[in-house]
Amino acid sequence: GNSVTQMEGPVTLSEEAFLTINCTYTATGYPSLFWYVQYPGEGLQLLLKATKADDKGSNKGFEATYRKETTSFHLEKGSVQVSDSAVYFCALSDRGYQKVTFGTGTKLQVIP
């Protein structure tokens, strides 16, 4: 079956530091890959996505590249802000289905 593995948190960074959150996946076929973000007390919201190999998703300064050869979709941001503090989930979905598989989430805390 499908699975997503992401780095355990929490991750604590100072403001303006560089962020990487690792994500690898196992899937049959060619899934779409996603990063969702969950702010305290809220539901998840889509941050970015990529639907095929070598695609780069980007949004709000975050980016991730779909690497088929390493089955990875690492999330990066060059300079984090306090407002980026949240839980980040890597996810995948098989083409033609709406069953999305999520990783366990990585909590990011950015301190001033």
Place this chain on the structure above:
Amino acid sequence: NAGVTQTPKFQVLKTGQSMTLQCAQDMNHEYMSWYRQDPGMGLRLIHYSVGAGITDQGEVPNGYNVSRSTTEDFPLRLLSAAPSQTSVYFCASSPAGQGNEKLFFGSGTQLSVL
């Protein structure tokens, strides 16, 4: 535009009680699903629906029932609550069609079973 609306936001049940978590969306999305979120386990799919009258089981369906009589509503029923069902529950919807796999989430229901 309300999006995905879940009620209630908080609920406390005693073991053996039944209840229904409500979910409604006003975006005319074909797909709807229920997830539970537990510490260290991320989100796990309980049940999903690809359209009115069609439902199917996800990863952790035991102890839960669903039905989809309209496009808008997708209630989740706990028949006999157990402490293991203490969790945060999220409803999500998505439009059909390849390339439309973006999920729209409700704000969640925090359920405690004593």
